[in-house]
Each structure stands twice: as C-alpha cells, then as structure tokens.
Amino acid sequence: MINPDDPYEIQIAKQAKIIEALINRAERGHEVGGSAYSLFESAIALQTEVWEKTKDLEKALDTLGRASSELEIAYQAQERIQRNLADAMVAMEGGFALFSEDRLQVCNAQFRQLLPDIEPLIKPGLGFDDYLAAVSASKHLKRDGSETAGRPQPEHGSGPRFSSFVMELRNDRWFQISYRQTSSGNITVLQTEITDIVRENRREKNRLIDQQAHFLQAAFDHMPLGICTFSSRGDLLVRNERFGELLAVPLPLLKKGSRFQRIIEYVERHEILDRKGGQPVFAGWFKAMRRGDTVKERFRRRDGMSLDIRVRPLPDDGFIVSVMDVTTETQAAALLEQRVQERTAELTEANRLLQIHAHEQSRIEAALRQAKEAAEAAHTSKTRFLAAASHDLLQPINAAKLYLSMLTDAAGRPGAEDAISRLNRSFASIESLLQALLDISRLDSSGAEFNITSFDLGSLLKGMAEHLAPLATERGIELRIVPSTRWVTSDQRYLMRCIQNLVVNAIQYTERGRVLVGCRLAGNRLRIEVWDTGIGISEEDQSRIFNEFTRAGGVGKGPGMGLGLSIVERACRHLDHPIRLSSEPGRGSVFSIEVPLAAPGLASDCEDTAMEPMVDGSLDLIVMVVENDPDELHAMTQILESWGASVLAAGSTAEAAALMQEIGTAPDILLADYQLDDGDNGIETIRTLRALAGVEIPAVIISASRQKEFLRLGNEMSFAVLAKPVQLVRLRALIDWKTRARVA
Structure with a gap:
C-alpha cells in the first residue's frame, strides 16, 4: 500500500491515514451487538490485524526515521556547499555571478560593486540580457565617440553563449567581462580587473618605443647623411647631429618642436648656402611639398663643400629633409669634366690627324685602285693573250697535222713514210710543249677555272x-x-x-x-x-x-x-x-x-679521253665546216672528203648561212671553229643555221677554250666540244656518234 519510492513526506502521510482507519474500525467494533463468542472472535481477529498493522507501522516509522536522517544529512551538505560557495565567492578577487534559466541566482559583492550606477539592479531574478544592457548603458564606462565601443552586446541565437570583452572605466581602470554557458544551460559570468596588466603593457610598449627611438636615433647619428623629420605643421620631430653639422645650424634651433621656417630663415640670413639669382634658395619648397612633389637641390657652402638637399613628403603629411655631402663626387665630376675636355681636345687633334691620314689614304687608295685596274687590265690582256695563243699557236699545228695525215695516206715512195713519221713526232713534241706551257700559264692565273x-x-x-x-x-x-x-x-x-x-x-x-x-x-x-x-x-x-x-x-x-x-x-x-x-x-x-x-651513278656530263677506234666505211654525209683560217679550212675539207663526205666550206656565219640557203637543205652535221673573225664565233653559227633550218642540226665546236661557261653552253645547246689540235680518230668517232641517231 505504501510505495517505498515515494518521498518520505508522502509515505508518512499514507501511514497516518492507515492508522487512523484502523483506530476508527476498532471503536466501531464496540458498538456491534452479539454473543460473547462472536465478540471474542472479533476481538482476536482485530487484535491480530492490529499487531500486523503495528508491525507495518513500526517498519514505516523506522523507514521514515532513516529517510529523515538522510534528508537531514542532505540538508546539512547543501548548507555546507552553500557556505563553501559563499566563502569562495567572497574570496574571489573578481566578480562572479550564476544565471539559471537566464535569471540571476547568486553573485558576490565584487560583481555588484563594479559599476555603482547599476548596483541596485543586481538582485536575484535579474535577466541576463537586462544585465548586459545595463552594463552597456553604464555612465562609468569611458566613451571614445562610438555608441557601441567598449560595451557588451546581447547575443541572439540558439547556440551556446560565449563571449569576452574588455571595458575601460573613467578612472583608468580596466575590466574583462567574460561569460560562458554550461552544459546544464546555466550561465557563469566573471568580472576580472586587468588594470595592472594594461598599465604594465602600456609601460612595456612605451619602453619598447623609447628603445626603438633610441636605436633609430643611434642609427641616424651614425649615418653620413643629415636627416631631420618634421610634422605636418613644420615642427621638428627627429634629427641627427650630422644634419646640424652640414647646415651649420646651432643646437638651440634643432630642439624638438623647432619650426622648419626658423631653420630656413637662419640659413638664408647667414648666407650659409649660395643663393640663386638673388632669390632665397628655399623659395617655392612649401608649395612643392603641398603638391606631394619631392624637392632636390644642390648647393655650395661658403667653405666650398657641395651639398645635395632633398625634401620628401611623408604619409602623415609631414616631410623628411636629407642633406648629403657630395663634395668628393662634385670634385670627381669636375675632374672628369676636365679630363673629358682634355680628351676631347686630344680627340679633336687626333681626328684632324686622322682626316689628314684619311686624305692621304684616299690618295693611296686611288693610286692602288689605278694599279689594280692596271693589273686587272693586264690580267685581262694576259687572258686574251692565252686565248689567242691557244688559238693562234695551235691553229697552224692543227692544219699541219691534217696535211701530215693526208700525206701519210698518200705516201707511197720508199723512205717517205719514215720522214712523215719523224715529222709527226716533231709536231707532236711541239704540240706537247705548247700544251704544257699553256696549262702552266692557266694554272698560274688567278682566274683558273x-x-x-x-x-x-x-x-x-x-x-x-x-x-x-x-x-x-x-x-x-x-x-x-x-x-x-x-x-x-x-x-x-x-x-x-x-x-x-x-x-x-x-x-x-x-x-x-x-x-x-x-x-x-x-x-x-x-x-x-x-x-x-x-x-x-x-x-x-x-x-x-x-x-x-x-x-x-x-x-x-x-x-x-x-x-x-x-x-x-x-x-x-x-x-x-x-x-x-x-x-x-x-x-x-x-x-x-x-x-x-x-657515289656510283652520280656522273655528270664529262669528257671521255679514251681513244676511240677509227670508224670504217665511207662518211656519206653533208658536212658544213666553218673556219676562218684558210689553210686549216682547206686541210679539214680534204680530210673529210677523203672520208667520203660532201663538204660545205665557209669562213664565217654569214657564208655558212648563204651556202645553206643556196643548196636549199640543212647539213647533216656542223663543224665550227669557236673563234672567227670580226667578233663572230661558232656558237652564233650554230644558232643561226638551226634557226634557218628549223631543226636542231648536230654540231661540234672545235676550240682550245675550256671555260666553264663555254662547257655549260655546250650542255644547254646540245653541241659537242673538241679540243685543238684535233685528233682525227676522235673527230671521226664524234661525227659518227652525233649523226647516228639522225640517220636512224
């Protein structure tokens, strides 16, 4: 009937109700009539039930006593915890507060006393957002012109709350307020005074600034340049000793806060630096600096020292002035300019001498050109001589060999053949000697081809x-x-x-x-x-x-x-x-x-020096022979007619053309000497006769010339070249080869 899990107060109330019901039932039992046995039986049953209920009541009372003891212990523990919490909150250096369900539950005195104007509001039940709003609106916070600067702002959202911010009070006190939402939903707020930390940081910052300023000043003092910085109003901020030394300005004018204008006036008044055109040397500098331009000027002190002064604007509208001693550079530049002038004078003189030399060289070159032209003329003359010698010396030898060949065929008397053979050998020796001399002359010539x-x-x-x-x-x-x-x-x-x-x-x-x-x-x-x-x-x-x-x-x-x-x-x-x-x-x-x-097979058109055998049989052809030498023309005619050919003999291209027109047909082959009279030549003869005939007449040029251009024309115009003196065996074979395809 009694649930042991119920609280002790509920169990005790239920037990009291049961006892009261049992007592009422016992009292009603005395009012019931009946026999003594029934009364006794009822009394026994009632007594039994009373004993059982009494036992249950004793157990319940015992349980209630134990529960009361445990509850008392819990109350005592809670009171002890509360006392410890209160002691801890009192002992804390900063303010502490606990908000449960966004309501203030407990806080210490430091928490209430941080801002006196909101102390009346710090009571249990104060809303957390109301607390933040009250702190933000406190009159004891130092303002810096912004409505929200240094003030906590209520947070909105469903996530856990966490924030930390620093506040500056009017009496140069600094506090850090931080709050955090616990896992059970409570919010703990801590107020920590950090005034000492802020002041220490400030002192350390100032110390570092002073130290950096000392280092900067030391660096400035050891620089070879004079350096001085000024504020936007023209007040001196930082300078080194070199600045005063170079401008010869006394120390009282170089104290911190001195005006730039006063330093300029001193320099101009004492004429420390040269003036330009009678105007103050620093005129117009302020206008240039206001435009953001950099000013650079070079001056000379009275003692001869050269100075470069440069004024540059700074980002904070101030400016920096640097002064550099450039005396050495100026002297070096002057020395260099002097050397340049001296060198220019030397070069001018050298140029004059070179012009004289060039004029002389031009005269020499003109003389050399004339000598070269004379040498080239001589070389051309020599070339013409060699060509003429090749033709004129070999011409009679060629004719003589032709006649010797005829005599050899016609000779029948005893001893005549031996004489002719000896004559042949003599002419062969002369031919060999002339060929050797001509070859040596060609090879010694610079234009050998x-x-x-x-x-x-x-x-x-x-x-x-x-x-x-x-x-x-x-x-x-x-x-x-x-x-x-x-x-x-x-x-x-x-x-x-x-x-x-x-x-x-x-x-x-x-x-x-x-x-x-x-x-x-x-x-x-x-x-x-x-x-x-x-x-x-x-x-x-x-x-x-x-x-x-x-x-x-x-x-x-x-x-x-x-x-x-x-x-x-x-x-x-x-x-x-x-x-x-x-x-x-x-x-x-x-x-x-x-x-x-x-590589085999890459042959070019070449001259075959092999001795062809004499072709047998009659030469049944019409042969046109063009030769300006009468003896050689007669000898060649006799040789060709002895071979059975019909010969048309001419001394020039015009005669050959007239003969061909007279007979009304083109010859079977044309044999022409290359060098003819009056600028005429065998190549022109070939062109003329082929043009008249309308066909490509087989042709052979007989000449001592072996120039590349001459051989190239032979390949282009399809004519053969036979060297003088003519070998009759070679001539007969060449005629047969050139006319073979035509006859076929």
Whole structure:
C-alpha cells in the first residue's frame, strides 16, 4: 500500500491515514451487538490485524526515521556547499555571478560593486540580457565617440553563449567581462580587473618605443647623411647631429618642436648656402611639398663643400629633409669634366690627324685602285693573250697535222713514210710543249677555272692505257693498269692529265721492267698510285723535281722539257689533291694522288679521253665546216672528203648561212671553229643555221677554250666540244656518234 519510492513526506502521510482507519474500525467494533463468542472472535481477529498493522507501522516509522536522517544529512551538505560557495565567492578577487534559466541566482559583492550606477539592479531574478544592457548603458564606462565601443552586446541565437570583452572605466581602470554557458544551460559570468596588466603593457610598449627611438636615433647619428623629420605643421620631430653639422645650424634651433621656417630663415640670413639669382634658395619648397612633389637641390657652402638637399613628403603629411655631402663626387665630376675636355681636345687633334691620314689614304687608295685596274687590265690582256695563243699557236699545228695525215695516206715512195713519221713526232713534241706551257700559264692565273664533276675512274684509266700502250711497247716496258670500279670527284681533264704525265714520266725514265697503275682506298678518299722500276729519284732531286724544266738524274738523262711534274703539282694544289713521292735510286719510284670518292651513278656530263677506234666505211654525209683560217679550212675539207663526205666550206656565219640557203637543205652535221673573225664565233653559227633550218642540226665546236661557261653552253645547246689540235680518230668517232641517231 505504501510505495517505498515515494518521498518520505508522502509515505508518512499514507501511514497516518492507515492508522487512523484502523483506530476508527476498532471503536466501531464496540458498538456491534452479539454473543460473547462472536465478540471474542472479533476481538482476536482485530487484535491480530492490529499487531500486523503495528508491525507495518513500526517498519514505516523506522523507514521514515532513516529517510529523515538522510534528508537531514542532505540538508546539512547543501548548507555546507552553500557556505563553501559563499566563502569562495567572497574570496574571489573578481566578480562572479550564476544565471539559471537566464535569471540571476547568486553573485558576490565584487560583481555588484563594479559599476555603482547599476548596483541596485543586481538582485536575484535579474535577466541576463537586462544585465548586459545595463552594463552597456553604464555612465562609468569611458566613451571614445562610438555608441557601441567598449560595451557588451546581447547575443541572439540558439547556440551556446560565449563571449569576452574588455571595458575601460573613467578612472583608468580596466575590466574583462567574460561569460560562458554550461552544459546544464546555466550561465557563469566573471568580472576580472586587468588594470595592472594594461598599465604594465602600456609601460612595456612605451619602453619598447623609447628603445626603438633610441636605436633609430643611434642609427641616424651614425649615418653620413643629415636627416631631420618634421610634422605636418613644420615642427621638428627627429634629427641627427650630422644634419646640424652640414647646415651649420646651432643646437638651440634643432630642439624638438623647432619650426622648419626658423631653420630656413637662419640659413638664408647667414648666407650659409649660395643663393640663386638673388632669390632665397628655399623659395617655392612649401608649395612643392603641398603638391606631394619631392624637392632636390644642390648647393655650395661658403667653405666650398657641395651639398645635395632633398625634401620628401611623408604619409602623415609631414616631410623628411636629407642633406648629403657630395663634395668628393662634385670634385670627381669636375675632374672628369676636365679630363673629358682634355680628351676631347686630344680627340679633336687626333681626328684632324686622322682626316689628314684619311686624305692621304684616299690618295693611296686611288693610286692602288689605278694599279689594280692596271693589273686587272693586264690580267685581262694576259687572258686574251692565252686565248689567242691557244688559238693562234695551235691553229697552224692543227692544219699541219691534217696535211701530215693526208700525206701519210698518200705516201707511197720508199723512205717517205719514215720522214712523215719523224715529222709527226716533231709536231707532236711541239704540240706537247705548247700544251704544257699553256696549262702552266692557266694554272698560274688567278682566274683558273675547274669543272668539278663525278665520274667513273676505271673507264678513263682503261682509255689512257690504250692510248699509252704504243709508247710503252716502243720503250720495251710492260704497262699494266689494275681495273677499278670506283667513282671520284675532280676535274676530269686535269686529273687525267696529271695521271697521264706521271705514267709518261714513269715510262720514259724506266729502262727495263714495268709500270703499274692501281688504286687503294684511304678512308673516304681514293689513292691513285703509279709504280715504276726505273732509275729512281735521289732525295736531293725529290725536293726540286716538281719545278719547271727539271728532270731527274740531271740534264740529258731523259726526254721531254721537264714540265710534266710541274703541271701535276700545280693542278693537284688547286684541286686539293695531296700528291706524294716515294723513291729509291736504282730501284724505282712511286707517285700517288689522293682524290675524294663519289657515289656510283652520280656522273655528270664529262669528257671521255679514251681513244676511240677509227670508224670504217665511207662518211656519206653533208658536212658544213666553218673556219676562218684558210689553210686549216682547206686541210679539214680534204680530210673529210677523203672520208667520203660532201663538204660545205665557209669562213664565217654569214657564208655558212648563204651556202645553206643556196643548196636549199640543212647539213647533216656542223663543224665550227669557236673563234672567227670580226667578233663572230661558232656558237652564233650554230644558232643561226638551226634557226634557218628549223631543226636542231648536230654540231661540234672545235676550240682550245675550256671555260666553264663555254662547257655549260655546250650542255644547254646540245653541241659537242673538241679540243685543238684535233685528233682525227676522235673527230671521226664524234661525227659518227652525233649523226647516228639522225640517220636512224
């Protein structure tokens, strides 16, 4: 009937009600009538119930007593806690308050006494926001012109409250108020006086400022510049000693707070610095500073010291003045200017001398130009002479060889053939000598031209072997040329002339044995070697063997004029083909020439020096021959007619054109000398006759000229070039080759 979990007051009330009910029932039992037994039975039952209830009541009283004891203990603990809290709040240095459900529950005296004007409001039940509003509106707070500065503001929102702020009171006291919301929803407020901390920080700040000012002042004092700062009103703030020394201003004028205007007036009054144009040197500075411009001036003191004064504006509308001693720089600049003037004078004089020298040099250059023009004219004259010599010297030789050929065919008397053979050899020697002299002259000329091409060396060596075989047979020498399939890059004519000269020399200076021509690879070059078993060359002769008119073994030891090796040396030097000699007297010699290798198949149009065999059969062609030399024209006509050709002979292009128009048909082939009379030439003859005929007439130019331009025209106009003196075998083969396709 009694719930032990109920509070003790409720359990005691319920027990009292039960006891009262039992007593009332017992009293009503005396009023009931009946027999004695019934009364006794009722009394026994009632007594039993009374005993049970009494036991329950005793238990309840015992429980109530224990609960009362525990409640008393709790009350005592609560009172002790409250006393301890009160003691703690009293002992706290700062103010403390506890707000429960945003209402003030308890606080200490310091909390109430912080702001006297709100002390009457600090009572239990005061709202937390009302407390913050009262603190913010307190008259004891120091204002700085802002409505909310230094005042706490109520917080709005559902999150936990937490804040801390510092307040400055009117009597230079400082407090920090902080509050925090606990996990149970209560708010604790702490008021802590931080006046000592603020004042200590202020003193430390001032100390640091003073220390920095001391450091700054020390730095200023040790600077070579004079430094002085002024406020926006022109009051002196900071300066160093150097400032006063440079401007010669007394110390009383350089005290803190001195006006900039007074310092200027002192400097101007005592004329410490030079004036400009009679006006104060500092006029207009204030206007420039008000515009934010930087002022820079250079002055000279009475004692000769040069000063640079610069005034710069500062961000706080003040300005800084710096003074620098630039005497050394000024003196250096003056010295430099003096040196520049002296150097300018020297340069002016040097320029005058250079002009005189230039004038003299111009005169010398004019003389050199005239000398150069004279040399070029001489060179041109020499070139023309060589061209004329090539033509005029070889012209009669060519005609003589043609007549000798005719005589050889016609000779039948005994002894005539031997005479003609000797005459042929004589003319061959003259031809060889003239060719050698002309080659040396061309190679010594600064305008020597070379036709560099790629060609098959093997076929040319084979042709040379066939050409020189009769000479070797006549001398009783075995001539052997090792076959080669290599291609090289060089001037074909000069290279073959060099190899031929070496082989001819080897044959002529070998009494018995053999001459061997072969090729060896030497990296990316090919070494062409000529071996002989001849008389050899001594070391003394090896140093001069390549000179003109020099022969091994002394004069009279061999045929020829000693020009072959000279031509070899000149040609190889121009072509950059190294030439080497190894020889031992009595055992023979080895000459070698190194030439660059070329890729097979990259051949250019080249001249074939091989000796073609004489073509058999009659030459059933109409041949136009244009030659200005009557003897050579007659001889060439006789040779061609002996071959069975019908010859049209002309001495110029005009005569050739007239002959072709007269017969009414174009010739089968045209043979024209390059050099004709009155500026006429064989190339013009080819152009004219081809234009008249309307077809490309096969043509051969006969000339001693080997210029690149001449050979290029031959490739462009499709005509062949045959060198003088003419080899009849070569001429017959060339005519047959040029007309073969036309006849077919």
